[in-house]
């Protein structure tokens with residue numbers, strides 16, 4: 001049996017006869033890497049799987065609405081750190097500045113993918129409820145100098 005190079009650690013290994021195109025050795029960390037890659041590509045290409053994952057997360061959030069509130073209560077340091085980070089974020093460039101960026105940059109701001117959305121109140125603090133949504137970027141043709149309509 002020919003030996004192969006593990007895609008994760010680069011060590012040579014002998015594929016198991018029942019898995020001829022095995023490309024990861026059997027070490028636990030390499031198998032973990034293999035599963036991680038598999039899940040990542042699943043998420044990217046299998047919309048049913050995406051859907052399931054998103055639904056599962058949403059359902060979990062619904063079943064555990066107090067999770068983050070409780071978590072913050074029992075982890076005051078974590079909550080405090082978050083507050084500080086949020087404060088820093090609030091000082092970051094505003095939407096106006098972002099709107100002034102080159103159009104090509106703006107189009108790249110939001111790649112397609114699965115996002116956790118949370119409502120942010122006027123004081124800039126995110127609410128606990130989180131929605132898991134899939135955002136697909138559709139490419140559009142803008143004429144130069146034409147403005148994007150405001151709603």
Ligand SMILES: [Zn+2]
Nearest residue numbers: 006009025030
């Ligand atoms: Zn390996």
